[in-house]
Amino acid sequence: MIINEKQVRFWNGNKSPIRREYEKQLLSLCLSEADFVDADILVDESDYPSAEDEGNIFSKGCDVLVSVAGNQKFSGKPTRIIEIPVCKGILGHRLLIILKQQAKRFSNISSMEQLQKMTIGIPATWADADLFRKNGYTVSEKGSLDDNVSRLLAQKIDYITLGVNEIESILEQLGDFKKELLIEPNILIYYPLPLVFYVHPDKMQLANIVESGLHAAIANGKHAALFEMHHPNIVDRLALRTRKTLQLTNPYLPDSLKQFRAML
Missing domain, CATH: 3.40.190.10 (Periplasmic binding protein-like II)
Known part of the structure:
Protein backbone atom coordinates (compact mmCIF):
# COMPACT_ATOMS: atom_id res chain seq x y z
CA MET A 1 0.00 0.00 0.00
CA ILE A 2 1.21 3.48 -0.80
CA ILE A 3 0.81 4.67 2.81
CA ASN A 4 3.48 2.21 3.88
CA GLU A 5 5.80 2.79 0.93
CA LYS A 6 6.13 6.53 1.53
CA GLN A 7 7.40 6.92 -2.04
CA VAL A 8 5.56 8.47 -4.95
CA ARG A 9 7.10 8.06 -8.39
CA PHE A 10 6.12 11.08 -10.45
CA TRP A 11 6.79 11.16 -14.19
CA ASN A 12 7.25 14.79 -15.24
CA GLY A 13 8.77 14.59 -18.73
CA ASN A 14 7.72 15.67 -22.25
CA LYS A 15 6.86 19.23 -21.22
CA SER A 16 8.44 22.64 -20.74
CA PRO A 17 10.59 23.39 -17.65
CA ILE A 18 8.06 25.92 -16.34
CA ARG A 19 5.30 23.29 -16.44
CA ARG A 20 7.56 20.73 -14.77
CA GLU A 21 8.22 23.03 -11.84
CA TYR A 22 4.58 24.03 -11.33
CA GLU A 23 3.28 20.46 -11.56
CA LYS A 24 5.98 19.15 -9.22
CA GLN A 25 5.11 21.76 -6.61
CA LEU A 26 1.40 21.09 -7.11
CA LEU A 27 1.79 17.38 -6.37
CA SER A 28 3.80 18.22 -3.26
CA LEU A 29 1.05 20.63 -2.17
CA CYS A 30 -1.67 18.02 -2.70
CA LEU A 31 0.18 15.40 -0.63
CA SER A 32 0.84 17.92 2.11
CA GLU A 33 -2.79 19.10 2.24
CA ALA A 34 -3.86 15.45 2.56
CA ASP A 35 -1.48 15.12 5.55
CA PHE A 36 0.75 12.72 3.65
CA VAL A 37 3.70 14.81 4.77
CA ASP A 38 6.46 12.22 4.83
CA ALA A 39 6.14 11.23 1.20
CA ASP A 40 9.33 10.97 -0.81
CA ILE A 41 8.51 12.21 -4.32
CA LEU A 42 10.82 10.56 -6.83
CA VAL A 43 10.70 12.75 -9.95
CA ASP A 44 11.46 11.26 -13.36
CA GLU A 45 11.92 13.94 -16.03
CA SER A 46 12.81 11.55 -18.84
CA ASP A 47 11.49 12.61 -22.23
CA TYR A 48 9.97 9.89 -24.40
CA PRO A 49 10.02 10.65 -28.13
CA SER A 50 7.59 7.82 -28.84
CA ALA A 51 3.85 8.20 -28.16
CA GLU A 52 3.73 4.45 -27.46
CA ASP A 53 6.39 4.74 -24.75
CA GLU A 54 4.56 7.63 -23.13
CA GLY A 55 1.28 5.73 -23.21
CA ASN A 56 2.95 2.80 -21.44
CA ILE A 57 4.52 4.96 -18.73
CA PHE A 58 2.72 3.18 -15.89
CA SER A 59 4.48 -0.05 -16.83
CA LYS A 60 7.82 1.75 -16.37
CA GLY A 61 7.38 2.36 -12.63
CA CYS A 62 5.37 5.60 -12.72
CA ASP A 63 2.71 6.15 -10.03
CA VAL A 64 1.31 9.52 -11.06
CA LEU A 65 1.63 12.16 -13.78
CA VAL A 66 -0.13 15.27 -15.06
CA SER A 67 -1.42 15.38 -18.63
CA VAL A 68 -4.29 16.79 -20.64
CA ALA A 69 -7.73 15.32 -20.05
CA GLY A 70 -8.63 12.93 -22.85
CA ASN A 71 -5.01 12.29 -23.84
CA GLN A 72 -5.35 9.66 -26.58
CA LYS A 73 -2.06 8.02 -25.61
CA PHE A 74 -3.87 6.58 -22.58
CA SER A 75 -7.08 5.69 -24.41
CA GLY A 76 -8.18 2.16 -23.56
CA LYS A 77 -5.38 1.73 -21.01
CA PRO A 78 -6.19 1.12 -17.33
CA THR A 79 -5.60 4.26 -15.28
CA ARG A 80 -7.32 6.36 -12.63
CA ILE A 81 -7.97 9.93 -13.78
CA ILE A 82 -8.71 12.63 -11.23
CA GLU A 83 -10.97 14.82 -13.34
CA ILE A 84 -10.32 18.09 -11.51
CA PRO A 85 -8.51 20.70 -13.64
CA VAL A 86 -5.22 21.63 -11.98
CA CYS A 87 -4.16 24.67 -14.04
CA LYS A 88 -7.37 26.62 -14.75
CA GLY A 89 -7.35 25.61 -18.42
CA TYR A 191 -9.74 25.22 -26.92
CA PRO A 192 -10.75 23.48 -23.67
CA LEU A 193 -7.62 21.61 -22.56
CA PRO A 194 -7.65 20.99 -18.81
CA LEU A 195 -4.64 19.36 -17.20
CA VAL A 196 -5.46 16.58 -14.74
CA PHE A 197 -3.73 13.95 -12.63
CA TYR A 198 -3.42 10.41 -14.02
CA VAL A 199 -2.68 7.72 -11.41
CA HIS A 200 -1.51 4.12 -11.75
CA PRO A 201 -4.59 1.84 -11.75
CA ASP A 202 -3.22 -0.21 -8.85
CA LYS A 203 -2.57 2.88 -6.70
CA MET A 204 -6.13 3.74 -5.70
CA GLN A 205 -5.09 4.86 -2.24
CA LEU A 206 -2.62 7.29 -3.77
CA ALA A 207 -5.35 8.56 -6.11
CA ASN A 208 -7.62 9.20 -3.12
CA ILE A 209 -4.82 11.03 -1.29
CA VAL A 210 -4.02 13.27 -4.26
CA GLU A 211 -7.70 14.00 -4.92
CA SER A 212 -8.36 14.82 -1.26
CA GLY A 213 -5.34 17.12 -1.11
CA LEU A 214 -6.30 18.88 -4.34
CA HIS A 215 -9.83 19.53 -3.06
CA ALA A 216 -8.38 20.94 0.17
CA ALA A 217 -5.86 23.17 -1.65
CA ILE A 218 -8.59 24.58 -3.88
CA ALA A 219 -10.87 25.23 -0.93
CA ASN A 220 -8.27 27.00 1.23
CA GLY A 221 -6.80 29.11 -1.57
CA LYS A 222 -3.36 27.49 -1.66
CA HIS A 223 -3.91 26.15 -5.16
CA ALA A 224 -4.82 29.63 -6.44
CA ALA A 225 -1.77 31.11 -4.68
CA LEU A 226 0.55 28.53 -6.30
CA PHE A 227 -0.98 29.23 -9.71
CA GLU A 228 -0.52 32.98 -9.32
CA MET A 229 3.08 32.55 -8.13
CA HIS A 230 3.96 30.71 -11.34
CA HIS A 231 1.73 32.73 -13.71
CA PRO A 232 1.64 36.30 -12.31
CA ASN A 233 -0.72 38.75 -14.01
CA ILE A 234 -0.78 36.56 -17.10
CA VAL A 235 -4.12 37.77 -18.47
CA ASP A 236 -3.06 41.43 -18.66
CA ARG A 237 0.59 40.78 -19.46
CA LEU A 238 -0.25 38.87 -22.62
CA ALA A 239 -3.40 40.89 -23.41
CA LEU A 240 -5.55 37.78 -23.50
CA ARG A 241 -8.86 39.64 -23.37
CA THR A 242 -8.13 42.03 -26.26
CA ARG A 243 -6.85 39.50 -28.80
CA LYS A 244 -8.87 38.07 -31.67
CA THR A 245 -9.94 34.67 -30.33
CA LEU A 246 -10.24 31.67 -32.64
CA GLN A 247 -12.09 28.92 -30.78
CA LEU A 248 -11.55 25.23 -31.51
CA THR A 249 -13.47 22.22 -30.28
CA ASN A 250 -11.90 19.39 -28.29
CA PRO A 251 -13.62 16.10 -29.17
CA TYR A 252 -11.43 14.15 -26.74
CA LEU A 253 -12.72 15.65 -23.49
CA PRO A 254 -14.26 13.04 -21.17
CA ASP A 255 -18.00 13.43 -20.56
CA SER A 256 -17.46 14.76 -17.04
CA LEU A 257 -15.49 17.71 -18.45
CA LYS A 258 -17.60 18.51 -21.53
CA GLN A 259 -18.81 21.70 -19.84
CA PHE A 260 -15.33 22.76 -18.76
CA ARG A 261 -14.62 26.46 -19.08
CA ALA A 262 -11.23 28.02 -18.42
CA MET A 263 -11.07 30.11 -15.24
CA LEU A 264 -8.63 32.81 -16.35
Whole structure:
Protein backbone atom coordinates (compact mmCIF):
# COMPACT_ATOMS: atom_id res chain seq x y z
CA MET A 1 0.00 0.00 0.00
CA ILE A 2 1.21 3.48 -0.80
CA ILE A 3 0.81 4.67 2.81
CA ASN A 4 3.48 2.21 3.88
CA GLU A 5 5.80 2.79 0.93
CA LYS A 6 6.13 6.53 1.53
CA GLN A 7 7.40 6.92 -2.04
CA VAL A 8 5.56 8.47 -4.95
CA ARG A 9 7.10 8.06 -8.39
CA PHE A 10 6.12 11.08 -10.45
CA TRP A 11 6.79 11.16 -14.19
CA ASN A 12 7.25 14.79 -15.24
CA GLY A 13 8.77 14.59 -18.73
CA ASN A 14 7.72 15.67 -22.25
CA LYS A 15 6.86 19.23 -21.22
CA SER A 16 8.44 22.64 -20.74
CA PRO A 17 10.59 23.39 -17.65
CA ILE A 18 8.06 25.92 -16.34
CA ARG A 19 5.30 23.29 -16.44
CA ARG A 20 7.56 20.73 -14.77
CA GLU A 21 8.22 23.03 -11.84
CA TYR A 22 4.58 24.03 -11.33
CA GLU A 23 3.28 20.46 -11.56
CA LYS A 24 5.98 19.15 -9.22
CA GLN A 25 5.11 21.76 -6.61
CA LEU A 26 1.40 21.09 -7.11
CA LEU A 27 1.79 17.38 -6.37
CA SER A 28 3.80 18.22 -3.26
CA LEU A 29 1.05 20.63 -2.17
CA CYS A 30 -1.67 18.02 -2.70
CA LEU A 31 0.18 15.40 -0.63
CA SER A 32 0.84 17.92 2.11
CA GLU A 33 -2.79 19.10 2.24
CA ALA A 34 -3.86 15.45 2.56
CA ASP A 35 -1.48 15.12 5.55
CA PHE A 36 0.75 12.72 3.65
CA VAL A 37 3.70 14.81 4.77
CA ASP A 38 6.46 12.22 4.83
CA ALA A 39 6.14 11.23 1.20
CA ASP A 40 9.33 10.97 -0.81
CA ILE A 41 8.51 12.21 -4.32
CA LEU A 42 10.82 10.56 -6.83
CA VAL A 43 10.70 12.75 -9.95
CA ASP A 44 11.46 11.26 -13.36
CA GLU A 45 11.92 13.94 -16.03
CA SER A 46 12.81 11.55 -18.84
CA ASP A 47 11.49 12.61 -22.23
CA TYR A 48 9.97 9.89 -24.40
CA PRO A 49 10.02 10.65 -28.13
CA SER A 50 7.59 7.82 -28.84
CA ALA A 51 3.85 8.20 -28.16
CA GLU A 52 3.73 4.45 -27.46
CA ASP A 53 6.39 4.74 -24.75
CA GLU A 54 4.56 7.63 -23.13
CA GLY A 55 1.28 5.73 -23.21
CA ASN A 56 2.95 2.80 -21.44
CA ILE A 57 4.52 4.96 -18.73
CA PHE A 58 2.72 3.18 -15.89
CA SER A 59 4.48 -0.05 -16.83
CA LYS A 60 7.82 1.75 -16.37
CA GLY A 61 7.38 2.36 -12.63
CA CYS A 62 5.37 5.60 -12.72
CA ASP A 63 2.71 6.15 -10.03
CA VAL A 64 1.31 9.52 -11.06
CA LEU A 65 1.63 12.16 -13.78
CA VAL A 66 -0.13 15.27 -15.06
CA SER A 67 -1.42 15.38 -18.63
CA VAL A 68 -4.29 16.79 -20.64
CA ALA A 69 -7.73 15.32 -20.05
CA GLY A 70 -8.63 12.93 -22.85
CA ASN A 71 -5.01 12.29 -23.84
CA GLN A 72 -5.35 9.66 -26.58
CA LYS A 73 -2.06 8.02 -25.61
CA PHE A 74 -3.87 6.58 -22.58
CA SER A 75 -7.08 5.69 -24.41
CA GLY A 76 -8.18 2.16 -23.56
CA LYS A 77 -5.38 1.73 -21.01
CA PRO A 78 -6.19 1.12 -17.33
CA THR A 79 -5.60 4.26 -15.28
CA ARG A 80 -7.32 6.36 -12.63
CA ILE A 81 -7.97 9.93 -13.78
CA ILE A 82 -8.71 12.63 -11.23
CA GLU A 83 -10.97 14.82 -13.34
CA ILE A 84 -10.32 18.09 -11.51
CA PRO A 85 -8.51 20.70 -13.64
CA VAL A 86 -5.22 21.63 -11.98
CA CYS A 87 -4.16 24.67 -14.04
CA LYS A 88 -7.37 26.62 -14.75
CA GLY A 89 -7.35 25.61 -18.42
CA ILE A 90 -4.34 27.81 -19.13
CA LEU A 91 -2.70 25.38 -21.55
CA GLY A 92 -5.65 25.68 -23.95
CA HIS A 93 -4.90 29.38 -24.46
CA ARG A 94 -2.38 29.20 -27.31
CA LEU A 95 -0.35 32.03 -28.76
CA LEU A 96 1.62 31.89 -31.98
CA ILE A 97 5.37 32.08 -32.43
CA ILE A 98 6.13 33.41 -35.91
CA LEU A 99 9.00 34.91 -37.84
CA LYS A 100 9.28 38.66 -37.29
CA GLN A 101 9.41 39.13 -41.04
CA GLN A 102 5.97 37.50 -41.26
CA ALA A 103 4.30 39.90 -38.77
CA LYS A 104 2.37 41.85 -41.40
CA ARG A 105 1.08 38.66 -43.02
CA PHE A 106 -0.35 37.47 -39.70
CA SER A 107 -1.76 40.90 -38.81
CA ASN A 108 -4.05 40.56 -41.83
CA ILE A 109 -5.62 37.33 -40.58
CA SER A 110 -9.31 37.90 -39.91
CA SER A 111 -10.72 34.36 -40.00
CA MET A 112 -9.92 30.86 -38.86
CA GLU A 113 -9.96 29.67 -42.47
CA GLN A 114 -6.90 31.79 -43.26
CA LEU A 115 -4.92 30.23 -40.43
CA GLN A 116 -6.09 26.72 -41.29
CA LYS A 117 -4.45 27.03 -44.72
CA MET A 118 -1.07 27.79 -43.16
CA THR A 119 1.07 25.02 -41.70
CA ILE A 120 1.41 24.64 -37.95
CA GLY A 121 4.46 22.76 -36.67
CA ILE A 122 3.81 20.49 -33.68
CA PRO A 123 6.39 18.20 -32.02
CA ALA A 124 5.86 14.46 -32.24
CA THR A 125 3.74 12.98 -29.40
CA TRP A 126 2.15 16.30 -28.44
CA ALA A 127 -1.55 15.73 -27.68
CA ASP A 128 -2.74 18.82 -29.53
CA ALA A 129 -1.62 17.58 -32.97
CA ASP A 130 -4.73 15.43 -33.40
CA LEU A 131 -6.89 18.18 -31.95
CA PHE A 132 -5.72 20.69 -34.57
CA ARG A 133 -6.28 18.12 -37.32
CA LYS A 134 -9.82 17.51 -36.07
CA ASN A 135 -10.42 21.25 -36.39
CA GLY A 136 -9.29 21.37 -40.01
CA TYR A 137 -5.79 22.80 -39.53
CA THR A 138 -2.81 21.89 -41.70
CA VAL A 139 -0.49 20.08 -39.27
CA SER A 140 3.13 19.03 -39.68
CA GLU A 141 3.89 16.79 -36.70
CA LYS A 142 7.49 15.70 -36.26
CA GLY A 143 10.61 16.03 -34.15
CA SER A 144 11.12 18.01 -30.94
CA LEU A 145 10.20 21.59 -30.12
CA ASP A 146 13.75 22.65 -31.02
CA ASP A 147 13.37 20.85 -34.37
CA ASN A 148 10.19 22.82 -35.02
CA VAL A 149 11.88 26.10 -34.19
CA SER A 150 14.55 25.21 -36.78
CA ARG A 151 11.83 24.39 -39.32
CA LEU A 152 10.15 27.72 -38.58
CA LEU A 153 13.41 29.61 -39.10
CA ALA A 154 13.86 27.73 -42.41
CA GLN A 155 10.26 28.64 -43.37
CA LYS A 156 9.25 24.99 -43.71
CA ILE A 157 6.31 25.69 -41.40
CA ASP A 158 4.42 28.94 -40.81
CA TYR A 159 3.97 29.04 -37.05
CA ILE A 160 4.14 27.22 -33.73
CA THR A 161 1.60 27.51 -30.93
CA LEU A 162 2.39 27.29 -27.22
CA GLY A 163 0.34 27.68 -24.07
CA VAL A 164 0.39 31.14 -22.51
CA ASN A 165 1.86 29.59 -19.36
CA GLU A 166 5.06 28.59 -21.13
CA ILE A 167 5.51 30.63 -24.30
CA GLU A 168 7.57 33.46 -22.77
CA SER A 169 10.02 31.21 -20.95
CA ILE A 170 10.47 28.95 -23.97
CA LEU A 171 11.17 31.93 -26.20
CA GLU A 172 13.79 33.15 -23.73
CA GLN A 173 15.53 29.77 -23.85
CA LEU A 174 16.05 30.06 -27.61
CA GLY A 175 19.00 32.41 -27.22
CA ASP A 176 20.03 34.23 -30.41
CA PHE A 177 17.23 32.57 -32.38
CA LYS A 178 14.63 34.63 -30.52
CA LYS A 179 15.88 37.75 -32.35
CA GLU A 180 14.21 36.39 -35.49
CA LEU A 181 11.02 35.31 -33.76
CA LEU A 182 7.96 37.04 -32.36
CA ILE A 183 4.99 36.21 -30.16
CA GLU A 184 2.23 37.24 -32.57
CA PRO A 185 0.44 40.13 -30.77
CA ASN A 186 -3.15 39.85 -32.01
CA ILE A 187 -4.30 36.21 -32.21
CA LEU A 188 -5.36 33.84 -29.43
CA ILE A 189 -6.33 30.25 -30.23
CA TYR A 190 -8.47 28.73 -27.49
CA TYR A 191 -9.74 25.22 -26.92
CA PRO A 192 -10.75 23.48 -23.67
CA LEU A 193 -7.62 21.61 -22.56
CA PRO A 194 -7.65 20.99 -18.81
CA LEU A 195 -4.64 19.36 -17.20
CA VAL A 196 -5.46 16.58 -14.74
CA PHE A 197 -3.73 13.95 -12.63
CA TYR A 198 -3.42 10.41 -14.02
CA VAL A 199 -2.68 7.72 -11.41
CA HIS A 200 -1.51 4.12 -11.75
CA PRO A 201 -4.59 1.84 -11.75
CA ASP A 202 -3.22 -0.21 -8.85
CA LYS A 203 -2.57 2.88 -6.70
CA MET A 204 -6.13 3.74 -5.70
CA GLN A 205 -5.09 4.86 -2.24
CA LEU A 206 -2.62 7.29 -3.77
CA ALA A 207 -5.35 8.56 -6.11
CA ASN A 208 -7.62 9.20 -3.12
CA ILE A 209 -4.82 11.03 -1.29
CA VAL A 210 -4.02 13.27 -4.26
CA GLU A 211 -7.70 14.00 -4.92
CA SER A 212 -8.36 14.82 -1.26
CA GLY A 213 -5.34 17.12 -1.11
CA LEU A 214 -6.30 18.88 -4.34
CA HIS A 215 -9.83 19.53 -3.06
CA ALA A 216 -8.38 20.94 0.17
CA ALA A 217 -5.86 23.17 -1.65
CA ILE A 218 -8.59 24.58 -3.88
CA ALA A 219 -10.87 25.23 -0.93
CA ASN A 220 -8.27 27.00 1.23
CA GLY A 221 -6.80 29.11 -1.57
CA LYS A 222 -3.36 27.49 -1.66
CA HIS A 223 -3.91 26.15 -5.16
CA ALA A 224 -4.82 29.63 -6.44
CA ALA A 225 -1.77 31.11 -4.68
CA LEU A 226 0.55 28.53 -6.30
CA PHE A 227 -0.98 29.23 -9.71
CA GLU A 228 -0.52 32.98 -9.32
CA MET A 229 3.08 32.55 -8.13
CA HIS A 230 3.96 30.71 -11.34
CA HIS A 231 1.73 32.73 -13.71
CA PRO A 232 1.64 36.30 -12.31
CA ASN A 233 -0.72 38.75 -14.01
CA ILE A 234 -0.78 36.56 -17.10
CA VAL A 235 -4.12 37.77 -18.47
CA ASP A 236 -3.06 41.43 -18.66
CA ARG A 237 0.59 40.78 -19.46
CA LEU A 238 -0.25 38.87 -22.62
CA ALA A 239 -3.40 40.89 -23.41
CA LEU A 240 -5.55 37.78 -23.50
CA ARG A 241 -8.86 39.64 -23.37
CA THR A 242 -8.13 42.03 -26.26
CA ARG A 243 -6.85 39.50 -28.80
CA LYS A 244 -8.87 38.07 -31.67
CA THR A 245 -9.94 34.67 -30.33
CA LEU A 246 -10.24 31.67 -32.64
CA GLN A 247 -12.09 28.92 -30.78
CA LEU A 248 -11.55 25.23 -31.51
CA THR A 249 -13.47 22.22 -30.28
CA ASN A 250 -11.90 19.39 -28.29
CA PRO A 251 -13.62 16.10 -29.17
CA TYR A 252 -11.43 14.15 -26.74
CA LEU A 253 -12.72 15.65 -23.49
CA PRO A 254 -14.26 13.04 -21.17
CA ASP A 255 -18.00 13.43 -20.56
CA SER A 256 -17.46 14.76 -17.04
CA LEU A 257 -15.49 17.71 -18.45
CA LYS A 258 -17.60 18.51 -21.53
CA GLN A 259 -18.81 21.70 -19.84
CA PHE A 260 -15.33 22.76 -18.76
CA ARG A 261 -14.62 26.46 -19.08
CA ALA A 262 -11.23 28.02 -18.42
CA MET A 263 -11.07 30.11 -15.24
CA LEU A 264 -8.63 32.81 -16.35
